[in-house]
Amino acid sequence: MTETTVHTHAAPAAKVEGHAQTHQQHPIGLYLVVWLLLFVLSTFSYLVDYVGLQGYLRWSLILIFMVLKAGLIVAIFMHMAWERLALIYAILLPPLLVLVFVALMVSESHYVLFTRLTFFGAAP
Missing domain, CATH: 1.10.287 (Helix Hairpins)
Structure with missing residues (x-):
């Protein structure tokens, strides 16, 4: 055995x-x-x-x-x-990625506003 x-x-x-x-x-x-x-x-x-x-x-x-x-x-x-590095990444990496995505969305919102003002003009 x-x-x-x-x-x-x-x-x-x-x-x-x-x-x-x-x-x-x-x-x-x-x-x-x-x-x-x-x-x-x-x-x-x-x-x-x-x-x-x-x-x-x-x-x-x-x-x-x-x-x-x-x-x-x-x-x-x-x-x-x-703690182990894997646990640290599992806890800290998702909020960091959310912040990156929020920054990308803010950047895109400024671009959208700029293009709307450029092509459609300011409101009277």
């Missing part, structure tokens, strides 16, 4: 009975640093309004701070920084 091997997705420490399971624990200092960075980025985001910046600079800074905060939260608090 031949011996069969069962493949599981369990961690190597969990395969052996009688041994304590080991879990990766991150130092509390890492979470405190990320919390401090989130606080600083939020402060900068509020300062953009307090200083009274207007136009594209205002919205660009607000969006940059928002993306940085979201990236920190996803990477550290949702443990994405320690």
